[in-house]
Amino acid sequence: MNGAEALVRTSVAAGVEICFANPGTTEMQLVAALDTVPGMRAVLGLFEGVCSGAADGYARMSGKPAAVLTHLGPGFANSIANLHNARRARSPVVNWIGDHASWHRPFDAPLTSDIASLASPVSAWLRTVSSADRLASDGAEAIAAALSPPGGVASLIVPQDCTWDPAPGAAPPRAPTAPRAVEEARIEAAAEALRGGAPAALLLGGPAVRGRALAAAARVAAASGCALLHETFTARIERGAGRAIVERLPYFPEQATERLAGLGELLLVGAPEPVAFFGYPDHPSRLCAEATRVQNLAGPAEDVCGALEALAERLGAPPAAPAANAELPGAPGGELSVGALGQALAAFQPEGAIVIDEGATSGLAYYALAAGAPPHDCLSLTGGAIGQGLPSAVGAALACPDRKVVALQADGSGMYTLQALWTCARESLDVVVVVASNRAYRILQVELGRAGVPEPGPQARALTDLTHPELDWTQLARGLGVPAVRADTADAFCEAFRRALAEPGPQLIEAVLA
């Protein structure tokens, strides 16, 4: 057995079932091992950002790490932006980064670069393998590191000689650490804060917006009257009819500050203290008022669910909070505004949908309306690195083959990683891509105004505008093997969306916004 085979065998045994890959020459032994060892599905991305984004989406929906196989420094570099999102989502991801044979590195061949320096900013765990003997055990450690709370990116730099040299065999799986229990004193302090009578809110993030944790948060709110907020961009939130309604903290700092302004108490649950997405000259970075007391109930690496349940008990909350259903919007008509698009998506998305929201300015209306949609998951852009949506849809669809994925994709950010459509076609994934085509980097046009440029000059306009020429997403999709249609009225969009949902395999709708 060579090192490559030992690594793949070890990883399969530790529960890694899929490898998103764009390999090169230095990874050929690893590629071959994916055939000699059964149990790991290889999925090709035509650009490394597709692979890393797919691993992120897969991890968010399965809780399991995928392997991401990339080629030396430059190939890995192409995966960094979506690893940044994965890092912020605290998604377990394992990178296998091929490097030159250890004895070839000093010769500084053209593809040589400092991979560790590139990988370090996105990696919670990082190691360069020293020999074939160590590859399997280092691989097992990487998986455990990725899975240990709060979850993260583990990067293994694999010199090629470690893959072709003989290895002693597979290594046993390593157990990830368990989430740390939250001590009683903190639970009691939180209960005190909620009993004090001042306006209070829980700010939920990470695992707190799903499953039992979310249900416990709703009980806490029902018992104490506190508000439920969630961080603006959650890795994965469970939403829709019958589930607790959690209010999203607004994106722009003025609005977020206003929302938080009157709070006497803010309890952080799996989320860091809220800060502005960007710094502005006239706005502080912290969003909470000085008068608000901010306490951490449970951090992302702690037992968030246990802490919420203990808090609910301590408050004497009823075993289940009453369901507070939001209204389900009807089908829109008229022009295809951002509002109409959101309304149509919320009205028709099926039960159990996985919604990937990289709609940017076109996603806000949808998000508010979808509170009344059938139960679903929503994944959002955790790290702000655009180009996450389509790759993430690939991964989510592979993690949950029985569910429909709806990718609400802004056109500007969609262009970053459109190669993901090809993987959707190759793997016959049940993904409906809705491109919100406003033919602009609209958020930047807004930000130019906020930066004191209400009347941008011709170059600033050109840098934020996607016309001249207009992108034709239907041709792009077909060029990548995905059937596509265009809709430019609300009626046409509703029709196209319902039709796409009824079809198996990937479909793309270019929603040309009014």
Added chain:
Amino acid sequence: MNGAEALVRTSVAAGVEICFANPGTTEMQLVAALDTVPGMRAVLGLFEGVCSGAADGYARMSGKPAAVLTHLGPGFANSIANLHNARRARSPVVNWIGDHASWHRPFDAPLTSDIASLASPVSAWLRTVSSADRLASDGAEAIAAALSPPGGVASLIVPQDCTWDPAPGAAPPRAPTAPRAVEEARIEAAAEALRGGAPAALLLGGPAVRGRALAAAARVAAASGCALLHETFTARIERGAGRAIVERLPYFPEQATERLAGLGELLLVGAPEPVAFFGYPDHPSRLCAEATRVQNLAGPAEDVCGALEALAERLGAPPAAPAANAELPGAPGGELSVGALGQALAAFQPEGAIVIDEGATSGLAYYALAAGAPPHDCLSLTGGAIGQGLPSAVGAALACPDRKVVALQADGSGMYTLQALWTCARESLDVVVVVASNRAYRILQVELGRAGVPEPGPQARALTDLTHPELDWTQLARGLGVPAVRADTADAFCEAFRRALAEPGPQLIEAVLA
């Protein structure tokens, strides 16, 4: 004047004429300054790898640095692969990497990351600006660093407060250093080596394959009988009728070793000692035989041209070497093989063409045949980071608006940065893109065989195959605003190529290879 305006003013005064940009919120002041200060053309890329690759192509053809404007760590990360190529090409490039306001960084907002760690592996010069007062002078220093021999990537990390705070004014340009003169003793040693009678060769790289340096190399060869070789991947080589014929060092190590085997003397001229592109278990990294004496005539940061001319004089070479024209191939017929494609390109490429060769396995035949084509420049993949071709074509076309750019593009690597086609359309660039569509990562299929996997299993086949579905490059091009046709015979390709060359603006031909 704010810091942003001071930086742009300084850069324009120092000769920076173009900015390839994909900005975000943290760069809005820089974007606005591109309008308030005249003299710098802003060109939008729909992905940062387009911007950095365009700057590389622009630098190779103009000798001048462009500015590359990117957004925080993740946006910059998307530009790394092509900066790696630029680094290996020793292209002068200046990065303006927007970062959070300095006082916002400690709050670890979602887009925060360690930009310096990301930028360091590709940067010859790297600085984080400390205040608006320093932005302009740091900007001037970055330009001088990029231009100082041998040329390189200079990265300026620009916290946003440095762009909006008031600045004292523009900074004066800084002079780059001059190339170091080569001492007499080294010239004499080289002359001795060539006079010694042992089989000898010059290995040319960097500036040695262009203009006066190339002519001097030909004189040296004529006077001494030595062979002229060039490094396998040159940033920019002047080729074609009437110019010195320089033999390319083969790519695969066995062939390169064989070519170099009989040499008694190898003189390095603007090129490092040749090493294998990848390490293989059964092949040494060094390509030269132990018995070959390797001497450095002039390194890339030295006066390569002066050294070659001095060597020619010392050898008593005639003032000009006789032109040794290669044959110009005729138009091919029959099936569209790799050979026929190369033949057609060489037969019809116009005088003064700039050929971007990212043809990979489809480019080798062309390269040999093009020695007899009309005089032209050829740019190749210096760093092995695929996805360089189309972006580089954008930059070359902007640097040389009076010349035709022909981009010979492998399909697999073309998919990495296909967004560049949109910039070709927007800027009406005279670029003819020829996609060599073999629907495979053919080089990897070869490398799998070399790695001892002559019969790849289904997963290895899937990871190196681009069918299921087949990419349709004509639809992709049209979706990005570029007219496109498909050709699948030699005749059809010749017809399409001649037609495309006759048209202004971008054109794409999908050459479906037999």
